Amino acid sequence: MKSYYDILQDIKTIISAEPFNNTVSSDDIGAIDLDKQNIYPLAHIDIDSGTIEENHVSFNVSIFFMDIIDFNKEESTDLINGNNNIQDVINTQFKLAYRVMRVLQKADLYRNDYQISSAPTFTKQIYNSLRGWSVSFQISTNGEMTYC
Secondary structure (H helix, E strand, O other): OOOHHHHHHHHHHHHHOOOOOOEEEEOOHHHOOOOOOOOOOEEEEEEEEEEEOOOEEEEEEEEEEEEEOOEOOOOOOOOOOOOEOHHHHHHHHHHHHHHHHHHHHHOOHHHHOEEEOOOOEEEEEEEOOEEEEEEEEEEEEEOOOOOO
16 A cells, blocks of 8 residues: 555655756645745645545645746736736646646556546645645555554
């Protein structure tokens, strides 16, 4: 049975291979833009719950793809683009999220004893000075744990 740690490491490896992402983190999503050592764009992995069924275990996974917003000091009258790069960040982070999910879906995960068992859901995210997307999905693995 693949453990929480194995799944976390496999997802981290796939995201780390992407050229448009600089940092991969996990744990407290509320602190991601407060850590001054982060180099953006950033991906944050959150495995927030699990379900044990008769023959398998499912983990609920969310991956946050975020980048920091740059503001231009010049005033703008453009109501869509404004004086920042929010639209660029949202576009780029969606493409990155989509690419990572396609790699996860097309990878030979059976060889690693697990599979994505739900369609990914993309949701736009705003955290302080960060913008991007979260992608939520389930990963299932066979439950080979014995009990007495």
